[in-house]
Amino acid sequence: MRSRAVIIGTGSALPSRVMTNRDLEALVDTSDEWIRTRTGILERRIASEGENNSDLATRAALNALEMAGVKPDEIDLIIVATLTPDMPMPSVACLVQKNIGAFRAGVLDISVTCSGFIYGLSIADKFIQADRKLKILVIGSEVLSRRVNWQDRTTCVLFGDGAGAAVLAGTREDRGILSTHLHGDGRLWELLAIRGLGTAVPADEEMLSRGWQYIQMQGKDVFKHAVKALEAVTWEAMDAVGWKTDALDMVFCHQANMRILDFVRERLGLSEDKLFINIHKYGNTSAASIPIALDEANRGGRLFAGANVLMMAFGGGFTWGSLAMRW
Numbered sequence: 451m452r453s454r455a456v457i458i459g460t461g462s463a464l465p466s467r468v469m470t471n472r473d474l475e476a477l478v479d480t481s482d483e484w485i486r487t488r489t490g491i492l493e494r495r496i497a498s499e500g501e502n503n504s505d506l507a508t509r510a511a512l513n514a515l516e517m518a519g520v521k522p523d524e525i526d527l528i529i530v531a532t533l534t535p536d537m538p539m540p541s542v543a544c545l546v547q548k549n550i551g552a553f554r555a556g557v558l559d560i561s562v563t564c565s566g567f568i569y570g571l572s573i574a575d576k577f578i579q580a581d582r583k584l585k586i587l588v589i590g591s592e593v594l595s596r597r598v599n600w601q602d603r604t605t606c607v608l609f610g611d612g613a614g615a616a617v618l619a620g621t622r623e624d625r626g627i628l629s630t631h632l633h634g635d636g637r638l639w640e641l642l643a644i645r646g647l648g649t650a651v652p653a654d655e656e657m658l659s660r661g662w663q664y665i666q667m668q669g670k671d672v673f674k675h676a677v678k679a680l681e682a683v684t685w686e687a688m689d690a691v692g693w694k695t696d697a698l699d700m701v702f703c704h705q706a707n708m709r710i711l712d713f714v715r716e717r718l719g720l721s722e723d724k725l726f727i728n729i730h731k732y733g734n735t736s737a738a739s740i741p742i743a744l745d746e747a748n749r750g751g752r753l754f755a756g757a758n759v760l761m762m763a764f765g766g767g768f769t770w771g772s773l774a775m776r777w
């Protein structure tokens with residue numbers, strides 16, 4: 451049998467500062483009722499001053515390593531999925547490597563927005579299929595609160611900060627990652643973007659006055675594309691591994707909007723207990739959303755050996771993807 455990648459430890463880290471919908475009512479013209487009914491979000495976590503992406507990523511990584519019983523110097527590769535790195539150079543993966551002392555590890559940041567953790571797991575899977583002895587740390591980590599315009603009610607109510615991580619190793623057993631499907635469509639980039647702070651646009655007064663340092667989103671259009679892509683990529687994964695809905699034990703969909711999660715659950719014909727939900731506590735944490743959910747489910751005893759697990763995500767770019775695995 452070929453070697454497969456299994457997750458042997460998960461971890462997460464969330465800032466302690468909670469921002470409720472009521473807190474947002476004091477900032478912008480919004481209401482707890484609007485946010486709850488349109489998104490399902492009740493509160494989100496916000497990084498404190500001086501608390502950076504790499505700090506959250508490091509905490510999540512250490513938690514995952516502890517659960518896996520793996521020492522930092524056993525890690526061969528660190529992959530960090532993020533759209534909010536501490537700085538353009540070095541990567542968050544480099545900073546995590548330094549913080550945890552994983553000096554044998556290669557270091558790689560990937561920029562795939564909300565689908566980043568699935569892309570990261572997929573890359574790790576390919577490495578481990580080629581060499582069963584590798585141990586790889588995959589992290590999704592975001593400090594979106596620093597890329598949100600706190601005067602724009604159409605975006606600031608949606609996002610939150612946090613990090614999640616997984617340690618992957620190889621096995622010859624009949625479990626682990628069974629299939630991955632990755633997609634993108636760059637033609638639609640303008641519907642969800644941070645246009646400034648790269649090298650294309652000067653960081654000047656004009657850029658700031660346009661709000662291009664912040665996330666800008668055409669929410670309704672993104673919603674329409676998200677549900678279509680998520681449904682398609684879900685069935686793509688199910689077909690690839692030959693699963694029908696009743697084979698599923700736990701589903702992790704990117705936590706962007708409760709209405710999107712309900713849509714996915716209805717289309718799959720899935721019972722409520724099988725779709726993991728934590729959007730009410732953390733909002734949309736982009737690349738961190740699935741690994742935080744995975745860690746909560748794992749530590750909460752909702753995953754068991756042999757469980758059939760499905761993940762899917764959609765985000766800016768656009769990017770989307772799915773992953774099927776036997777736990």
Ligand code: UT7
Nearest residue numbers: 480481484564603604607669670672673676706707764765
């Ligand atoms: O993570 C990457 C993927 N992201 C997503 O998948 C997000 C997809 N989009 C969404 O989740 C939803 O489109 C939103 C939650 C962003 C918005 O919900 P919506 O039902 O599409 O609302 P809308 O944008 O059509 O706005 C409806 C109304 C508008 O007022 P008018 O024009 O009808 O008078 C908005 O101005 O709600 C207004 N509105 C708000 N009102 C109170 C927009 N944001 C707010 C707000 N509070 N925070």
